[in-house]
Every structure is written in structure tokens, then in C-alpha cells.
Amino acid sequence: MGKKLVMAQKRGETRALCLGVAMVVCAVISYYILGTTVLPLYQKSVWTQESMCHLIETNIRDQEELGGKKVPQYPCLWVNVSTAGRWAMLYHTEDTRDQNQQCSYIPGSLDDYPAARADVEKVRANFHAHRTFSCFSASREEEPSVLYRRLHGPHTLLFSLFWPTFLLTGGLLVIAMVKMNQSLSILAAQR
Template sequence: MFLWARGKATDGRSDRRSIYQKIREYEVLDRRKTVTALRAGEDRAILLGLSMVFLSVMMYFVLGITIVRSYSDSAWTEEANCTIINSSIVWHVNCSYSCGTECWKSSRYPCLQVYVSLNSSGKVTRLVHNEETQDNNPECFYVPKCRKDYTTTHAIVQNISERLSSQHTIQCFVDPTNRMDTAILTQIYGQVAVFHSLFWPTCCLIGGTVIIAMVKLTQYLSIMSEQLRSIRK
């Protein structure tokens, strides 16, 4: 009778122990699943951060050799007020347009010359559209695309001439060192374009760095928590 009762008690303890072991196994399994999911999420976050950092570096490189370099190489950096003195078509310039693969035909476009007076110094100078126009043909204010139909090109240039003539004072850009004897109407890349070309890559770089730092901080805190838990046990 005593042996039977003792065996029954032993079986009860073994059953409770087996139930406890199963619960522990489930807890360990759930913890492993949670740790695996957290590690996968951390890996994705680090990959996202590294991608953002790499993208920002590429943006710095591309925009730096295009927008920032073009702005820094431009001689027309000082803004001034210009008074229109004369705007007229003086002659025609020969050009060529594409008519197919390795096919070029000749045409022409009217050369519009615009002279302005700088209100700050009273100096009379020639006005061109932008830096690209200065490089292509500094004698003309605007260099249109060469077309087969000369009438259309002439109408475009004539419309520009009439708009300039209707304005008395305009904003222009001049060379503060007086190395260039012309003024330009607009900059290809101004200060706003330079600001955006540096602002958005910087935001992307900071965002990627913050993501990586937060993941590393989370991993460090997790390790410290596990160490404290093991010490308490």
C-alpha cells in the first residue's frame, strides 16, 4: 500500500515535471522565434541604413560634378539691376539640323542682340540668356534650336525680343571681377539649385546613419539585458 502510494506520488511529480519542461520548451521556442524575427528586422534596418548612406554618397558625387561645379565655375555670381537699352535682330547665323542617321542639312536662325545698362555703375554691356549661350555664341542673346522651318525660329526670337523691349528694368547677373564684358539673364544652376543638391543628400545621409546607430544601440541594450538576467539567475 505504501509502495503504491509512493509510486503514485512519484508519478505525479514526474507528470508535473514533464508539464513544466514542456512549458519551458515552449517558452524557449517562442523566445528563439522572437530573437530570429528581431535579428531579421535588424538586418533589414541595417541594410536600409547602408543603402541610404551609399545613395547619399552617390548623390553627392553626381550632383557635385554637375550642379555644384557648374555654379562654382560660373563667373556671373553678382545680382544686379539692368535697364534695357536696345533689343533687335541684327543678322542671321548659319546652323545645321539632323535629318536622319548621319544626315545634316543647313539652316539659319536670327541673332538677337540685347544691350543693357547696369544701374549700379551705368556701364553698358551686352546681355545673353545664360552661361551656355555665352559658350555657344556670345554675340547673340539667345541661341534657339536649329530648325528646318526658319519662319518658326524667327517668330520665337521675335517674341523674345518684344518681351524684353516691353520691360524697362530686369534682374541680371554680372561678373564682380569685371573679367567678362557681358551680363546674363538667368543662371543655369542658381543658389536654390545648389541648396537642394546639398540638402537632400545630407538628409539621406543623416537618416541612414541614425537608423544604423539605433539598431546598434538596440543590440547593445539587448546584450546588456541578457547579461543582467543571467547574473540575477
């Protein structure tokens, strides 16, 4: 009976040790992936200063209103704000600025024009209801644009690093508990 119990303990310890090592390896792989994807986006972000923006004007632009410029076939919200004593164009996120520099907000459903127009009208009404709001401006003064919301801010970075850190801590804890159990078993056997 004692020999079977010892063998079962060794199998359990081996499995727990494999689990702990697998958790640590997965955490290291996750850190590598985050370090090559999320971290460079966070470091490249120039919109680091949070300030207060005051709404100056909003305008919904359609293609026919822009007079010959090549613009996609969807309604486009254009927002002009005042922040830190200067005028600036407001963009919803970094991606909005990269997709179309003439639009502050691009609706989610671009296939259905009436639904996209209703979405843009709702966002415009929200800006008029809250004329003063927080926004993110660039650290350099010559940047003529500000962001409403950062995609790659410190909260996103912390949220991305939470689960790999939890996995690494859990794996190291499992390994430490197995090693501690083995050393206590050796001490108990010697007595």
C-alpha cells in the same frame, strides 16, 4: 515562440542595418558625383554680382543681316543693356554665351524656323514689357557681358545637395535607431 521572435527581430535588424548602410553609400556616391560635376561649374562662374539692368535696345538678327559672317540658320535675339553705369551685352545663360556669342537668346526649336521666330518675338516682347530687370554681372569690370539667369548659382547647388543630404541623414538615422534598439534589447534581457 520566443526564439522565433528573436530570430525575426535579428533578421529585421539586419535588413534595416543594410538599408541604412546602402543609403549612406548612395549619399556618398552622390556627393562625389556632384563634387566633380556641379561644384566646379559653380566655382568657375564669374557672374556673381546681382544688379539691375536697363534695356537699351533689342534686335532680331537673321543670317542674311549679318553680312557674310558664319551664323547658324536660326533667328537670334540680340539685347544691349545698361548696368552699373556701362553698356553690356545680355546673355540668357552661361550656355548661350558659349554656344553663340552673337546671340543673347537662342530659341529652343531650331528645326522649325517660323516657330523659332515666334519664340524669339515673344522673348523680345517680354523684354520690352519689363525694361528694368535683375541680371548678373561679372566681378571684374572689363567683362562686356551680363547674364539674365545663372545656371550654376547657389540655388542650383543647394537643390542638387538636398537629396544626397536627405539620403545621408535618413541612412544615419536608420543605423542609429537599429543600434539603439539593439542596446535596449540587451538591457531588457539583462533585467
